[in-house]
Amino acid sequence: MSQTILVLGAGTGGIITAKELSKKAGRDMKIILFEKEEKNVFAPSLLWLMVGKRKPQQVYGNTNKLAGAGIEVVIGEIENIDPENISVSVKDKESANGQTSYKGDYMVISLGVEQLVEHNLNNYGHDFYTLEGATSFNKKLQDFKGGKIAVLVPSLPFKCPAAPYEAAMLVESFIRNKGLSSKTEISLYTPEPGPMGVAGKELSGAVRQMVEMKGIKYFPEYQLTATSEKTLTFSNGKTTEYDLLAFTPKHQCPTAISKTDLIGKSGWIETNRNTMETQFPNVYAIGDITFIPLEMGKPLPKAGVFAHYQAETVAHNIAQKIYGKSDFKKFNGEGQCFLEMGNGKAGYAGGNFYGSPLPVVKMKEPGYFWHWTKVWFEKYWFFKYF
Ligand SMILES: Cc1cc2nc3c(=O)[nH]c(=O)nc-3n(C[C@H](O)[C@H](O)[C@H](O)COP(=O)(O)OP(=O)(O)OC[C@H]3O[C@@H](n4cnc5c(N)ncnc54)[C@H](O)[C@@H]3O)c2cc1C
The missing domain is CATH 3.50.50.60 (FAD/NAD(P)-binding domain)
Incomplete structure (x- = not known):
């Protein structure tokens, strides 16, 4: 029987989750991707926009373009989330009670920060x-x-x-x-x-x-x-x-989450750090909305690279569950980042943030190569998803 997966938020984590799921089992699943914004901004490009290296229309795609191959896109603001029943309601002016509700078998929350x-x-x-x-x-x-x-x-x-x-x-x-x-x-x-x-x-x-x-x-x-x-x-x-x-703006957990039992003592969603599953079975949270304490006493930083790898892990594991298999993957805390320095150069740092007792993160010699790798990733992102 076809299963429905609700993917909340079409930012980094949501896009990767929906696309990976559709690759793995598009025909056996219905994937509903919820997003409030029609303009889908690629955040790393905002830095180039600040200094005139990009025009505003070069840093976003159209959210509706994410539809297809088993993915339905719903543009609207999620107002209520019921993790126990795996359902959400979205603001809808056309509907009699101002909302439309959706029910799923799995839910992946990737709503980022407010x-x-x-x-x-x-x-x-x-x-x-x-x-x-x-x-x-x-x-x-x-x-x-x-x-x-x-x-x-x-x-x-x-x-x-x-x-x-x-x-x-x-x-x-x-x-x-x-x-x-x-x-x-x-x-x-x-x-x-x-x-x-x-x-x-x-x-x-x-x-x-x-x-x-x-x-x-x-x-x-x-x-x-x-x-x-x-x-x-x-x-x-x-x-x-x-x-x-x-x-930079103040960051807080999105209101739709702070009204639910999903919110932890940290003020964010606390998940299993390897599977990203919440305390509610088949409900996962990934990316900036999560709080993952590290052994060194600080939480895992909020960055797209973690949302990306967590999304791949969660999509794989949901597909395994749907097909009754048990070859599950773990998110292991790996991450990398580019550091733009200006004049066409960038640094690059990467490693394992789950390292014990401390993260093991190394920096490579800064240079032109890392800047162009970051530019290539931006082009790839827009080409692949929009
Ligand atoms: C200037 C800048 C530069 C950055 N550069 C890098 C970088 O080089 N490398 C890196 O790894 N990270 C970078 N990041 C961070 C990265 O963009 C985020 O960590 C990443 O986008 C997090 O992914 P996410 O899926 O958790 O959240 P997001 O990508 O923020 O997605 C959340 C989505 O949920 C939607 N949403 C929220 N609430 C609702 C609601 N109620 N109803 C419907 N939709 C909703 C939002 O509109 C949004 O589209 C950068 C960020 C900024 C601002």
């Missing part, structure tokens, strides 16, 4: 974790004539631990190529003690060095407390001025 703006930062700067914010930042940067540029992380956690560092280095390249370096100061403020801390002291130190060697001023352990037209105030009593501001 992004909010604190301290009225939207009035003063640009949220570069959104299409609109990265676009508006780029407009201001193109007209920039010199002054103070601040890249700000106002709160933890944030997805893609490398992104603010990449943003600062790409902006520095842009400014240098425009001949504005002598008139410009670029600073990065964050509450973290150092960059990409989960990857270990050595790697964190190497990233800090990369940033500072470019002349970017780095301010770790700076927790924002207030913002005004030209000033940022921090909990250590320091204030700073800026002329152009790029910031």
